[in-house]
Amino acid sequence: MMFSHVLKLPHYTARDRGLYFLDDRIRELSAEAVSLHQALPHSLSAADELPPLALLELVKARALFICDPPQKPPANAPRLAVISPHLDDAIFSIGGLLLRLASIYRIHIISLFSIDPYTTLRKLKTDFSWLQILRCLEESCATSVIHATTVQMAWKDALLRSYQEITDQIHRDEPLVYYTNELSTQFQLNPDLVLCPVGITHVDHRLTRMMIEQLKQTKVLSNTPVFYYEDLPYASSQTLDYPDNVQSIAVLLTDDELILKKKMVKTYLTQMNPGLMGNILHHKQGQERLWCYIDDKVSNAYMQKSFQAGR
Template sequence: MHVFLSPHLDDVPLSCGGLVHRLTHDGETVIILTAMAGDPPTPLPQSPLIAELHQRWQLGDNPMVGRRAEDECAAQRLGARAMHLPIPDCIYRTVGTKALYTDADALFGNISPADRAHWNLLSAPLPVEDVISCLYAPLGVGHHVDHQIIRDWGLALTDTHPNLPVYFYEEYPYNRNQEAVVAALDFHPNTMSPEIIMIDADEIDAKLEAIACYQSQISTFWSSITELRHDLIHTMQRIGSSQPVERYWRIADTHQLETRKN
């Protein structure tokens, strides 16, 4: 069983949709475990960021119901199972009734100490019963606070599960910026080595169809699905020096992805 840790409802299909499709096509069980999938508090905290995003998403005062449904759709297209933890997205997290992250600078800044104390996942066991053969976590490209928290969970699991292969995936679309990838690699205490996975045409189609399920999220980065398709393929080709690829990183000196296809 392969488990992909995701900060938000969409990160894994956006970043790893090709590999997820390959794994399930080969008969593997894949779980996409999204941590920040919980409902917002009621009443909603006062925050210009919440007002702006709710306006953009058009899913009402609790957009998470619709967003979890989008995620079920995407996981189904990839042949994977979606699991959701009840942690609210960082825009909804508070100290008392005051929002912790109220603008873009805060969203891509450092994790608030109050936040880390409250949502300390680092010692949390993985909520899956079967034996995990491989774990995937975000690399933290883009430096979003939720991505940093789940990256750190992945790192903590490499310590508590020394025999479990752990891969860190580059988050699309943040990985369009090569400097952001380099900066994310710098955050890791260990040297990281890349694994390049070639993604074929069927896998790209599955990935794009899965991403298209996240209707409320597309407009944040792209003007249309056509633009997204062009941008995604271009980014995957640039990383692969013309061949479309997904790139994963491992803490150096460990064995290679069994699913590698060259």
């Protein structure tokens, strides 16, 4: 095989000698391809362990992605906690960086507002339960490429909490103390590094940053390096003014990282719309960016050791 692994997309099913996208039959399949598709999990599968003809049939049908993921990290590797407001934000914003770190860190992604009504697929707009199942499977599929473990806090998205627009001001009655206390329970394994969003545009992203900044003032995260990632795709449509009290760190992705990040992003088919992929991949000519407070001695010491800083 010219590739090491395949990734089964959750939006496709195989039955009755056919391949279906959601409920729509889109092509014929051999009995062998149907059997293989039904047997595969929604996560990485080693290609050399699969029947080659049926495998190639499914790849050509685009029911599987081919990929060469990074190596798994050692069992005693340091822990990286990634705070993701929604189920796709970590991969959209820093998927390339996570690919680079996946062989060095044990990555754990914590998704907060994971009950989310948004989709671009018309058929799912009237089937909320099916949408939620697919959203979780998309996350499982994409994050398996970086060997990440995941957890969902299962809080409701802003549009399910009486907000009219995602750009609204944060409501005064938001239970920020509750959110912060609940999130703090996820740090019992003492991560060596935390990445969270800058908090651009979306009210849930702004709330997420507030939670982490509150925890940074407590023993939960006071001695843990914390970096803030620019939220994509929102950051791509704005000219960001870096405050005087932060440093920004540019992560320029390689061609191979961009190609694999594109495949990870495409697993979130429920969210795809024209222009989304370009806004994610072409941000600042293929960069992902982190922020760090200048007066945060713990994070700055880590940055000098592990990242190249630049404004």
